[in-house]
Amino acid sequence: MDVVSPAMRSRMMSGIRGKNTRPELIVRSVAHRLGLRFRLHREDLPGRPDVVFPKHRVALFVHGCFWHRHDCGLAAKPKTRPEFWETKFKRNVQRDAAAKRLLEEAGWRVVVVWECETRDQAVLRARLQKQFRLGTSDASPRQDGRALQFTGASCIECAIEQPSRRRPLDTLPQE
Numbered sequence: 001m002d003v004v005s006p007a008m009r010s011r012m013m014s015g016i017r018g019k020n021t022r023p024e025l026i027v028r029s030v031a032h033r034l035g036l037r038f039r040l041h042r043e044d045l046p047g048r049p050d051v052v053f054p055k056h057r058v059a060l061f062v063h064g065c066f067w068h069r070h071d072c073g074l075a076a077k078p079k080t081r082p083e084f085w086e087t088k089f090k091r092n093v094q095r096d097a098a099a100k101r102l103l104e105e106a107g108w109r110v111v112v113v114w115e116c117e118t119r120d121q122a123v124l125r126a127r128l129q130k131q132f133r134l135g136t137s138d139a140s141p142r143q144d145g146r147a148l149q150f151t152g153a154s155c156i157e158c159a160i161e162q163p164s165r166r167r168p169l170d171t172l173p174q175e
């Protein structure tokens with residue numbers, strides 16, 4: 001199953017680094033359900049991390065496997081114009097490394113979640129728990145069993161800032 005919409009695919013292929021990509025929304029949703037509080041796309045930080053956890057001083061990037069050259073099946077090289085792609089990929093990887101170094105120098109811990117790691121939310125959840133040194137017993141089973149719901153480009157979980165204002169999913173307006 002293709003996890004990205006044709007529109008998203010075409011944006012990916014155009015080389016624009018998207019905000020609020022589906023893998024990013026999944027990471028935010030899982031983090032949110034773990035009780036982690038975060039900020040998005042802090043422009044003032046090197047590399048503009050996708051998700052920032054100020055309390056833990058963690059800067060998290062959600063990297064597309066293709067653009068950021070993950071060593072997995074999703075990073076297959078395009079068959080045409082090899083030099084063009086090589087240059088592009090090299091630039092991305094160098095930019096990632098530079099941002100990581102600058103963030104670490106400023107006292108941030110850098111966490112990279114690869115696109116392919118967002119396919120299994122249970123695994124992703126376990127990884128974030130470990131990354132943030134969270135206990136494993138505090139999760140409510142009801143929340144665990146609840147399906148991720150997306151409305152257009154926004155994630156319901158993350159759109160709701162205050163847990164007290166949270167309503168059952170079926171009463172939320174559909175956009």
Ligand SMILES: [Zn+2]
Nearest residue numbers: 065070072116
């Ligand atoms: Zn990957």
